[in-house]
Amino acid sequence: MTMGxxxxxxxxxxxLANIIGTIILISTVNSIQAPEVTIDITISKITEDTITIxxxxxxxxxxxxxxxxxxxxxxxxxxxxxxxxxxxxxxxxVGQGQQKTITSVGSMGxxxxxxxxxxSRITGDVGVTLFGFFTKTIPIRVLLITNPxxxxxxxxxxxIYFDAxxxxxxxxxxxxxxxxxxxxxxxxxxxxxxxxxxxxxxNAINVSDFSFSSQRIPPKSNIPIYVNGTAYYTIxxxxxxxxxxxxxxxxxxxxxxxxxxxxxxxxxxxxxxxTFLLNGEHLIISLSADFDLTLQGLNATVGxxxxxxxxxxxxxxxxxxxxxxxxxxxxxxxAQDTLTECPIPxxxxxxxxxxxxxxxxxxxxxxxxxxxEWFQLSLTGDFLIANTTQRIPVTLNGYxxxxxxxxx
Numbered sequence: 101m102t103m104g105x106x107x108x109x110x111x112x113x114x115x116l117a118n119i120i121g122t123i124i125l126i127s128t129v130n131s132i133q134a135p136e137v138t139i140d141i142t143i144s145k146i147t148e149d150t151i152t153i154x155x156x157x158x159x160x161x162x163x164x165x166x167x168x169x170x171x172x173x174x175x176x177x178x179x180x181x182x183x184x185x186x187x188x189x190x191x192x193x194v195g196q197g198q199q200k201t202i203t204s205v206g207s208m209g210x211x212x213x214x215x216x217x218x219x220s221r222i223t224g225d226v227g228v229t230l231f232g233f234f235t236k237t238i239p240i241r242v243l244l245i246t247n248p249x250x251x252x253x254x255x256x257x258x259x260i261y262f263d264a265x266x267x268x269x270x271x272x273x274x275x276x277x278x279x280x281x282x283x284x285x286x287x288x289x290x291x292x293x294x295x296x297x298x299x300x301x302x303n304a305i306n307v308s309d310f311s312f313s314s315q316r317i318p319p320k321s322n323i324p325i326y327v328n329g330t331a332y333y334t335i336x337x338x339x340x341x342x343x344x345x346x347x348x349x350x351x352x353x354x355x356x357x358x359x360x361x362x363x364x365x366x367x368x369x370x371x372x373x374x375t376f377l378l379n380g381e382h383l384i385i386s387l388s389a390d391f392d393l394t395l396q397g398l399n400a401t402v403g404x405x406x407x408x409x410x411x412x413x414x415x416x417x418x419x420x421x422x423x424x425x426x427x428x429x430x431x432x433x434x435a436q437d438t439l440t441e442c443p444i445p446x447x448x449x450x451x452x453x454x455x456x457x458x459x460x461x462x463x464x465x466x467x468x469x470x471x472x473e474w475f476q477l478s479l480t481g482d483f484l485i486a487n488t489t490q491r492i493p494v495t496l497n498g499y500x501x502x503x504x505x506x507x508x
Contacts, residue, residue, distance in 0.1 A: 133163055135160055135163075135169075135226055135240075136160040137157060137159055137160075137222065137240065139155065139156070139174075140155075140156045140158070141153050141155050141156075141220075142154050142156075145287060146255065146286065146287060147287050147288055147353075148353065148355075149209055149354070150209045150354055151208045151354035152205065152206075153206060153207070153208060155174055155205075156201055156202075156203045157172070157189060157201065157202050157203075157222070158200075159192065159199065159201075159202070160194075161194040161195065161196060161197060161198055161199070161200075162197070163196060163197075163228070166193055166194065168191070168192075168226070168227045168228065169191060169193075169225070169226055169227075170191045170224060171223070171225050172188070172189035172202070172222070172223070172224035173187070173188055173189070173221075173223050173224065174186070174188075174189070174206070174220060174221070175223065176218055176219065176220045176221075177218060177221075178210075179219070184209065184210060184218055185208040187205075188204065189202050189203075189204045210355040211355045221241065222240070222241070223241050224239070224240055225239055225240070226239075252360065255286060255349075255351060256286050257362035257364060258284050258292070258349060258362060258364060259282075259285070260282050260283065260364045260365070260366045261281040261366050262279075262280050262341075262342070262368055263281075263368060264276045264278035264341065264368060274330070274331045275328070275329075275330055276328065276329060276331050277326070277328045278299070278326070278328065278329075278343070279325070279326055280297060280326075280327060280366070281323070282323055282325060283322040284318070284320070285320065286351070288351060288353055289351075289352075290316075290350065291316045291317075291349070291350040292314065292348070293350055294311075294347055295311065296310070296311045296347060297309070297310040297311065297343060297344070298346075299329065299343050300341075300344065301341055301342075310325075310327050340367040342365055342367040342368075343365065344363065346361075346362070346363045347361075348360065348361050349361075382409065383409065383492075384407040385405070385406050385494065386405045386406075387477050387479060387498040388403040389401065390403075394457070396457055396459070397457050397460050397462070398459075398460070399455065399456070399457050401453055402421055402423070402453060402454050402455075402456065402477060403451060403452070404421070404451070404454075404479060405450070405451045405452075406444055407448075408444045408445065408446055408448055411446045412446055412485060413443060413445055413446055413486055414444040414484065414486075415442065415483065416450070416482075416483060417441050417484050417491075418438070418482055419438065419439040419480070419494075420438050420439070420479070421436070421478070421479055422480075423436075423475060423476070423477060423478075424476040424478060425472045425475060425476075426472060426474040426476055427466055429473075431476065434462045434475075435456040437456065444483070474500065475499070475500040475501075476498070476500075477497065477500065478495075478496070479495070479496040479497075480494065480495050481493075482494065
């Protein structure tokens with residue numbers, strides 16, 4: 101084959117290769133599919149002037165070749181066209197049939213404008229490089245209409261803690277001084293407006309109501325609200341004492357003034373009233389007995405006297421008087437009486453008495469032990485605190501020597 105023919109064949113081969121390459125190139129370019137883009141925006145921090153967000157773009161490449169993402173931007177603006185945020189995303193290469201996530205952090209600010217629905221546009225270029233010298237790009241543009249509800253939901257409502265000390269007593273109840281700590285865990289201050297506080301018991305008893313007009317809570321801080329009132333004795337039966345606060349929290353977030361309604365409740369266990377009822381004072385209780393000889397037996401008049409040093413009305417309940425004969429410490433019941441329930445007013449002394457007739461047979465010596473060693477007067481029962489079920493159990497014993505009856 102001559103040199104001229106060889107040159108012609110090479111030219112024809114190059115030309116044919118170019119035609120085939122062009123056909124493949126055109127076919128490849130026409131087959132480029134736009135990637136599937138998913139965006140996830142989360143709020144990482146809110147301050148009075150800005151809202152810091154993290155944008156995560158998940159790109160799914162459906163093509164059989166790698167794609168390049170460039171010039172990716174998130175541009176947020178109000179319906180009137182005011183710029184709210186501009187966040188750039190890094191370039192990325194996504195392999196064939198693969199998925200990749202790119203993230204970027206930016207901030208938004210509404211600059212004292214009304215918080216309303218705003219537009220977020222994602223723009224950028226998707227490109228592919230063929231044969232190392234030809235690049236095809238496809239612009240992408242995604243429009244999101246975003247509701248600002250997520251910003252409102254990201255605001256933490258104030259929480260409260262409740263504690264109370266019970267101090268002095270009245271005839272109606274116990275005076276208490278309470279502290280409600282209102283806690284603001286946000287990175288911005290909030291002002292509480294038209295706020296009401298209700299202190300209740302689990303038995304649906306309204307203990308006290310309070311209100312205040314305005315209180316400002318700095319970021320990451322708490323403030324005390326001091327409350328006081330009378331806790332009626334009925335709340336000491338059982339259950340919890342709770343404080344509920346309702347109102348509106350005025351906040352400045354991301355440059356927007358907002359008013360957010362809130363409600364928060366805290367509870368504390370109702371203390372046992374009897375643990376601090378006496379406050380160092382003493383209930384003075386005494387038993388006395390008077391005996392007279394009659395034909396039927398020994399008449400015994402047993403008296404019970406109690407001094408109530410508190411400001412709380414008490415009531416004697418289920419008081420049982422029993423007279424025992426003791427033989428070698430073994431008790432034998434000689435007589436028994438149950439006293440009717442009676443009130444014991446505050447700072448007053450109450451006297452009760454009961455009468456027994458002890459037949460003379462009660463004093464006959466027993467075969468193994470002889471005459472009784474002692475006669476025991478026993479008083480048992482409960483003192484009810486005001487009109488509650490709180491009780492102070494009482495047991496009181498007195499001993500009488502048989503020698504007062506001329507028994508050896």
